[in-house]
Amino acid sequence: MFSLYMRDLKLAGRAGSGALTGALFFLAVVAVIPFGVGPDLNLLARIGPAILWIGALLASLLGLDRMFQADAEDGSLDLLLTADSRHMLALTVFTKCLAHWTTSVLPLVVISPLLGLFMNVPPIGLLAVTLTLLVGTPAITFIGAVGSALTVALPRGGLLVSVLILPLVVPVLVFGVAAARGAMADPDPFLPPFLILAALTIFFSVLGPFAASMALRNAD
Amino acid sequence: MRLAVTNLSGERGGELIFSDLSFEVGAGSAVLVTGPNGVGKSTLLRIIGGLLPSSDGAIEFSGGGEAWPNAGAAAHYLGATNAMKPALTVEENLSFWRSFLGEHLCTVDEALEQVGLLDIAHLPFGYLSTGQRRRVAIARLVMCYRPLWLLDEPTSGLDKRSEAKFTELMRQHLAGGGLIVAATHLPLGLENSQELQMVANR
Numbered sequence: 001m002f003s004l005y006m007r008d009l010k011l012a013g014r015a016g017s018g019a020l021t022g023a024l025f026f027l028a029v030v031a032v033i034p035f036g037v038g039p040d041l042n043l044l045a046r047i048g049p050a051i052l053w054i055g056a057l058l059a060s061l062l063g064l065d066r067m068f069q070a071d072a073e074d075g076s077l078d079l080l081l082t083a084d085s086r087h088m089l090a091l092t093v094f095t096k097c098l099a100h101w102t103t104s105v106l107p108l109v110v111i112s113p114l115l116g117l118f119m120n121v122p123p124i125g126l127l128a129v130t131l132t133l134l135v136g137t138p139a140i141t142f143i144g145a146v147g148s149a150l151t152v153a154l155p156r157g158g159l160l161v162s163v164l165i166l167p168l169v170v171p172v173l174v175f176g177v178a179a180a181r182g183a184m185a186d187p188d189p190f191l192p193p194f195l196i197l198a199a200l201t202i203f204f205s206v207l208g209p210f211a212a213s214m215a216l217r218n219a220d
Numbered sequence: 221m222r223l224a225v226t227n228l229s230g231e232r233g234g235e236l237i238f239s240d241l242s243f244e245v246g247a248g249s250a251v252l253v254t255g256p257n258g259v260g261k262s263t264l265l266r267i268i269g270g271l272l273p274s275s276d277g278a279i280e281f282s283g284g285g286e287a288w289p290n291a292g293a294a295a296h297y298l299g300a301t302n303a304m305k306p307a308l309t310v311e312e313n314l315s316f317w318r319s320f321l322g323e324h325l326c327t328v329d330e331a332l333e334q335v336g337l338l339d340i341a342h343l344p345f346g347y348l349s350t351g352q353r354r355r356v357a358i359a360r361l362v363m364c365y366r367p368l369w370l371l372d373e374p375t376s377g378l379d380k381r382s383e384a385k386f387t388e389l390m391r392q393h394l395a396g397g398g399l400i401v402a403a404t405h406l407p408l409g410l411e412n413s414q415e416l417q418m419v420a421n422r
Contacts, residue, residue: 003319007308014307075301079317082269085293086322 008099048119128183142208228277255418306346
């Protein structure tokens, strides 16, 4: 399993992987907001955490469709599927999700404090947004794996994946933003929404890989 | 070990493409599946490997014990694609499959030596020619042990010498008690083999 994780990491580092597309998109989204909203620093600080979360959410949807498609195209997926008795397929999917998160989503989390400065988010808010993204974004990847597995046979399934999983990731967004805002503005609480966010990630880390492996098994 | 296929039917896109197919293959022997294009040879291999559901009939893999409970688990599947990443080097590709598939028979270098590609192990897989890519995929078969080899046009793209070499590797596999089911248009030059001629359903 570790070798699969390392292989996907290596692949993301090679030319043409598009792993940084998400980070660039995130940068573009957040960078244009202050121009659109205007130079009202208080307003920017207030909507900052929400914008960062929306940007990160949309950016992390970008590369999802390729999660299994690349493996399906070159035949690797067939071998991953037949290895089911040796490596449980759900575990294989889980590993691929982790690798995808590390290469495509973790960079978003890392640059989010920097982009938060564009939005005049105070330091405690930057910390809260980064922390909530770190805890919440894996859930998006695990849910996304299901959409990716369902559309594995479709050549241009990218947008379809996003539309399919968007309703399911809304709770993650809601609680992520609620926790980030709770850290900045008293009397809103931080801990309860944060814990629900963590629970969502743990819940989908089990459900997502299982659902995705069932979808992959019946892909063609 | 024994693979028994009884009254198997397969469909693709809701259309029955073959039905009532039965054959048996025991340890040390091979079945060559022949027939015109579109008759369902690849579908048959994918059904045996557990990658497609069969619409009727049974596939039984016996004598494999706990290690090889069914045909899918016991099989090396060599499909039309080679299951290698163009961006990774030959060596990286094979190292990954070696650790993922387990049951090692030899090292990556020894496997590449057997297909005569040791000197290009450092090249990205994407730089290789069609025949060389096929040989890398064949190196995967000899590197990790699986009793059953499911081969879909295994010699496509191979030159005469590599074909002979591959025949030798298949003979070694059969001599070690292995099983082979191969879909092919060309004779593979195996003695201990039976031919299964598939005919169009309509």
